[in-house]
Amino acid sequence: MKNLRQIAILASFFCIWLTSYIHGEYEIILSFFLILSFGILHGSNDIFLISKIWESGPLTSYGRVLSFYVVFVLLALGLFYFAPIVALSIFILCSAYHFGEQHWENDFTLVEGIWKRFFYLLYGMFILSLLFWLKNEEVNEVVVAISGYDVSEAFISYVFYSDLIVLVPLWLFLIVRDNIVRKQVLAELFYLVIFTIIFKVSSLIWGFAIYFVFWHSLPSLYDQIYFLNNRVDKKGVWDYWKMALPFWLISVIGIVALYYVFKDLEIFYALFFSFLAAVTFPHSIAIHKMFKTRNSKNDRI
Template sequence: MKNETQIIVGFILILSFGIVHGANDLLLIKKINGENSMTYLKTLLHYIMIVLVAVLLFSFIPWLAMLLFILVSSYHFGEQHWDKKIIHNTILITKLFHTVYGLFILLLLFQFHEKEVNAILYGITGIHFTFISIAALLEIIGFILVALFFYNFKTSKVFQKIFAVELLYLVVFAIIFKIGSLIWAFAIYFIFWHSIPSLFEQIKFLYGGFSNTNLKAYLKSAFIYWFVSIVGIIVLYFLLKDYKIFDSIFFSFLAAITFPHVIVIERMFTSKNKKTE
């Protein structure tokens, strides 16, 4: 597949499944809070405030916003991938493992596309991050991940059963990241190992189970939010397509709406897991 085709396919996947999987946050908030309208309103206001704070951070302290975005996204990826697969003794170890696993995935991607990643980071922050060795960071995080894998192997029988498969996944990720363009490689991971599994979990949480009927209900509920987002991105593209700042604004927009989404999904998992205990 040609690089241009990979980029087009990658953006199509991100703008479809990627945005849809985060388009029902308000419905999830309502489900989590039950019939308490005041609690729902309070949570909604917090949601909006987080988006606004993220926008302000990207406007005035972009390097800090990017650092937080990478760490929060790492935790989010790890949480989605490992929910109910392992059992830990403490919440701290669970959150650490989720973050380290997700960060390892992102650094692995960054390592194979270092020039492109640095260009995007410079466009957003105005800082050249060439003084930071992604390879060195990957080695450090990889060492911590190995230690956590060993800990989980010793403490979780469930982890022991899936250990070989999880290692195979990491090899598959490395191959995909190596042979694909940055956008395509990220899209393949983001859609097939994150967004689609997340959609499945959200539908089960909202409607009590997964079925074609419930999938249609989810998509119908998410359509307006998804449509507005797509129209906004298209308008932004035609206004700024001849400017280098488009990529920066596009990724900043995705980052800003990611922060509250991560919090909503964490609350969903917490609520879901309490009911199954």
């Protein structure tokens, strides 16, 4: 996992450098290339994760798992259609927790329960609100396209500073309680500086793509491959790719089709982020259950 952080740092600085040389449509093309490759791939094996997690539970067959997943996604899309601002708010909270959990789950050793879960939410919300705060105009355009509601710069600033005010003392509390968190505090602050630079100098979609792929999707792929195969090697990666390929292809073809039908970028962004939201709901549940199952097995060893 340490090597993945080093890769993410190098990739981030390379992308920041690249920002000075590419603009406009090329940046958008690269953004979607990253998201459609590793970004979509990291959520393409949720059905197999759920099957493994609930081996002896109610979702024991592939057909039942697939039906559960499809129904969940359709309900999420329906919520975006009938109550977009509610769906968008739930998506942001769900994504915040999911980002925080993926970033920190392997680092906590002594702290468990509500404090850890609340920290995941606050940390992920800080990352998202930092991006929204630095790119408030672009964010507002997407929100208007999805829900029809304007989000003022003042409201985004309020969310950002409110989260920061609660996050800092909780982080200090966890630093005292957990020695691993304490040892990594300088590195984590350095990561936040990197995120700030990325979000500041990049467009909304480029900044999101850099964080989403290198800081979230690649570590998630590593954890999923290890969970499914008990190893991360060429065979484990190949097995994961074979299982994920059909769902990855369906997702990519669907998104590309959306682009050619709705070539207006604002409408496409709205549909694209709505799609990401719809699949994020079951994906975040699957990853949360994966970590919980993995940790319970480790506790029994």
